[in-house]
Amino acid sequence: MKLLVFAGSTRQNSWNRKLARLVAEMARAGGAQVTHLELGDFEVPMYNADLEARGTPADVMRLKQITYEHPAWIICTPEYNASYPALLKNTLDWISSPVRSDPVWNDDFRSTRGKVVGVLSASPGALGGLRSQSHLVPLLLNLHCWVAPKNFALGRAADAFDAQGALVADAAKKNVQAVIDQVLWAAERLSPAT
Numbered sequence: 001m002k003l004l005v006f007a008g009s010t011r012q013n014s015w016n017r018k019l020a021r022l023v024a025e026m027a028r029a030g031g032a033q034v035t036h037l038e039l040g041d042f043e044v045p046m047y048n049a050d051l052e053a054r055g056t057p058a059d060v061m062r063l064k065q066i067t068y069e070h071p072a073w074i075i076c077t078p079e080y081n082a083s084y085p086a087l088l089k090n091t092l093d094w095i096s097s098p099v100r101s102d103p104v105w106n107d108d109f110r111s112t113r114g115k116v117v118g119v120l121s122a123s124p125g126a127l128g129g130l131r132s133q134s135h136l137v138p139l140l141l142n143l144h145c146w147v148a149p150k151n152f153a154l155g156r157a158a159d160a161f162d163a164q165g166a167l168v169a170d171a172a173k174k175n176v177q178a179v180i181d182q183v184l185w186a187a188e189r190l191s192p193a194t
């Protein structure tokens with residue numbers, strides 16, 4: 001199964017980037033074919049339809065293609081003001097915006113339809129960014145994704161990782177593994193072949 005993992009942060013010492021790295025390692029160890037994306041590696045401007053009318057940026061086209069090729073995704077989202085960050089909204093808006101002049105990419109949902117998505121969050125706060133998930137999930141459903149019912153919010157993230165980037169608490173590791181397992185299980189059954 002091809003699994004795409006990315007975090008909604010580009011911050012150097014981001015907890016969610018750390019969590020995404022760990023998810024990628026754990027899923028690889030379980031035999032998944034993992035692509036770990038860093039959104040900071042893509043030059044994606046703030047969505048603007050006038051800009052788009054002059055041509056969808058090359059890195060947006062790259063992201064559309066990569067997301068299209070992966071039936072399973074895991075997103076690690078920070079929580080900003082009890083929601084998810086603009087980086088994730090902007091990324092998902094761009095990849096769902098059709099390229100009208102392109103016979104392949106004029107389909108709004110080509111990159112997102114039928115994807116099985118697991119949502120994780122991490123925050124230094126006690127709730128682990130759980131409230132960001134309740135905003136992100138409706139967006140994913142609107143993009144015609146299947147959202148895995150299992151989720152996990154990593155609270156007190158500043159104390160949650162050891163120096164090697166592993167999770168200190170076994171319970172947290174088990175919860176992350178459970179999301180990975182469910183996403184891969186469901187993607188085998190629900191995702192259209194790409």
Ligand SMILES: Cc1cc2nc3c(=O)[nH]c(=O)nc-3n(C[C@H](O)[C@H](O)[C@H](O)COP(=O)(O)O)c2cc1C
Nearest residue numbers: 009011014015016017078079080081082123124125
């Ligand atoms: C504008 C803003 C709003 C925030 N709001 C919340 C919040 O509602 N809940 C929360 O737990 N943390 C909040 N935080 C703190 C983030 O959880 C923290 O900065 C975290 O490290 C961001 O994720 P990252 O480490 O993956 O970059 C907020 C941070 C910013 C910059």
